[in-house]
Amino acid sequence: MTRKLVAGNWKMHGTKADLSQIAALATAHPAPRIDILICPPATLLAQAAGLAADSAVMIGAQDCHAAASGAHTGDISAPMLADAGAGAVILGHSERREHHHENNELVAEKARAAHAAGLIAVICLGETLAQREAAQTLEVIAAQLHASVPDGSTATNTVIAYEPVWAIGTGLTPTDAQIAEVHGLIRSLLAERLGGAAATALRLLYGGSVKPANAAGIFAIADVDGALVGGASLKAEDFSPIIMTLEATA
Numbered sequence: 001m002t003r004k005l006v007a008g009n010w011k012m013h014g015t016k017a018d019l020s021q022i023a024a025l026a027t028a029h030p031a032p033r034i035d036i037l038i039c040p041p042a043t044l045l046a047q048a049a050g051l052a053a054d055s056a057v058m059i060g061a062q063d064c065h066a067a068a069s070g071a072h073t074g075d076i077s078a079p080m081l082a083d084a085g086a087g088a089v090i091l092g093h094s095e096r097r098e099h100h101h102e103n104n105e106l107v108a109e110k111a112r113a114a115h116a117a118g119l120i121a122v123i124c125l126g127e128t129l130a131q132r133e134a135a136q137t138l139e140v141i142a143a144q145l146h147a148s149v150p151d152g153s154t155a156t157n158t159v160i161a162y163e164p165v166w167a168i169g170t171g172l173t174p175t176d177a178q179i180a181e182v183h184g185l186i187r188s189l190l191a192e193r194l195g196g197a198a199a200t201a202l203r204l205l206y207g208g209s210v211k212p213a214n215a216a217g218i219f220a221i222a223d224v225d226g227a228l229v230g231g232a233s234l235k236a237e238d239f240s241p242i243i244m245t246l247e248a249t250a
């Protein structure tokens with residue numbers, strides 16, 4: 001079984017002063033029983049990776065371009081992220097899908113680029129509130145999974161994060177049964193796609209308003225192998241208890 005994983009997505013937060021949070025995490029968790037990933041903004045990647053180099057904290061990015069290089073002003077390629085010290089990249093986050101019009105096919109192209117650069121692709125899926133209320137959640141997740149996860153995905157180069165759009169930054173979370181239903185669907189669809197062994201080993205994260213107070217309940221749900229955390233990953237004092245809560249289940 002692949003180690004469980006807690007990933008922090010800093011989104012567009014953080015300046016050099018906040019690198020101290022990564023140093024604090026590295027010091028607090030010298031030999032964790034789970035994997036720890038922090039994805040700061042691209043401006044901090046190289047410094048964060050340098051700081052975390054000899055620690056158990058992996059540094060990742062929040063997006064990449066699908067091409068390795070070229071005339072793409074403002075974009076950053078997967079090989080560039082790897083060169084800066086990233087070991088992973090978040091792809092298809094709902095904020096990218098909504099505000100940057102990223103579709104499943106583009107997410108799959110980016111994931112292929114990430115794999116080629118040796119990065120773990122953390123591929124995000126999730127339904128909107130309107131889709132959930134229309135009872136479309138399972139078909140939306142199935143379609144996203146089918147088209148966003150490229151062939152060649154394995155338990156070591158890919159992580160799937162289920163993030164209901166309506167739960168992100170809202171303080172709302174699905175019921176345990178709703179999370180279990182979606183994670184179970186993802187696991188079974190991955191088994192059809194990649195085979196049972198790979199599907200069992202591939203880590204499925206839940207994301208959306210995960211906090212120290214609700215982490216234990218979420219980590220007890222079937223097929224939840226960790227979390228993708230936004231707001232509560234910005235401060236080590238909030239993120240650390242989430243790490244320890246997942247460790248207690250490992």
Ligand SMILES: O=C[C@H](O)COP(=O)(O)O
Pocket residue numbers: 009093163167168169170207208209210228229230231232
């Ligand atoms: O990538 C992280 C998610 O968007 C969750 O964010 P949140 O923990 O602030 O709700």
